[in-house]
Amino acid sequence: MDLVVGATGDLGGRITRRLLEQGEQVRVLVRDTSDVSPLKAAGAELAFGDLREILTVDAACKGIDRIISTATGASRGGDDSVDAVDRKGHATLLRCAESAGVPRIVYVSATGFKSDSPVDLARAKATTAEAIRSSGLSYTILQPTFFMESWIGFVVGAQLRLGDTVQVIGDPARRYGFVAVENVADLVLSVLDHPDAQRADIPLSAGSCSYQQIVGWIAKAIDRDLQVHSVPPSSAIEGFPPILNELWSFAATGGMGPLTTPKVAEKFGFEMIRPRAFVQDFFGTD
Ligand SMILES: NC(=O)c1ccc[n+]([C@@H]2O[C@H](COP(=O)([O-])OP(=O)(O)OC[C@H]3O[C@@H](n4cnc5c(N)ncnc54)[C@H](OP(=O)(O)O)[C@@H]3O)[C@@H](O)[C@H]2O)c1
Known part of the structure; x- marks a missing residue:
């Protein structure tokens, strides 16, 4: 089963719909403050939770084969700060994935995002990407x-x-x-099982x-x-x-x-x- 984090967003929504159309089983980590009815109607299993709440992330990771995260706090604001979501929230996700024995993660970062960037979002995403590379999981980091x-x-x-x-x-x-965005979804779908996309960073x-x-x-x-x-x-x-x-x-x-x-x-x-x-x-x- 796949877990999509960020499924109520533009990219995560497209990925979820396309995975379901391909007959995959998809769980989505979603907040009840967003409209989840299209995801439910498309056949996704709803796991209500928040990257800022470790117990909900832990529960969502159980029995998962592949995590796809497109989530970001950049467009949300308030309590969903870059630090809370892109940095700490993803550290939580990675920790829960490792303890649940999830074998693979696909993470969406961006071209030019480095750990010494003057932009906090870029630094946070670079830190998350580095933690993923150092983890035991098979990974693909997309850099559109x-x-x-x-x-x-x-x-x-x-x-x-x-x-x-x-x-x-x-x-x-x-x-x-x-x-x-549709081409980023194309790439996510293609790299999921591709042998050349294991432990790889791919710009697009x-x-x-x-x-x-x-x-x-x-x-x-x-x-x-x-x-x-x-x-x-x-x-x-x-x-x-x-x-x-x-x-x-x-x-x-x-x-x-x-x-x-x-x-x-x-x-x-x-x-x-x-x-x-x-x-x-x-x-x-x-
Ligand atoms: N826009 C660009 O030019 C660009 C370029 C390169 C890379 N990217 C990256 O591409 C990715 C996808 O972008 P997008 O446009 O699809 O993003 P988006 O539409 O803003 O979606 C953000 C998603 O993150 C979720 N989220 C935020 N805070 C959360 C939390 N605390 N717990 C759980 N979920 C949370 C949101 O859920 P809610 O609906 O519940 O808030 C939403 O599903 C992002 O990571 C972005 O950084 C974007």
């Missing part, structure tokens, strides 16, 4: 680049609802790697481009005259979550750069959604 749904769909889409100017932190011509990126290019493609797709306005790193775009502004400043000052991994998709057998195709699909009218 910026999710297009967040960093193009939300970042540009939210600004276009307010006007024709898109604010960009740092140089608009700077290129970053991007990947679609569909393509690299700049916000200047992205805004140009969107302007064409929606037939609007759009402007790009650059703000310096360390400034915040109003209305955006603090973690997003912080990560963008980190990326804009060299923390993340261009990356494309065509061989990963080829090896694990799926088609990458390229940034331009994503833009057309997300913003286009036809």
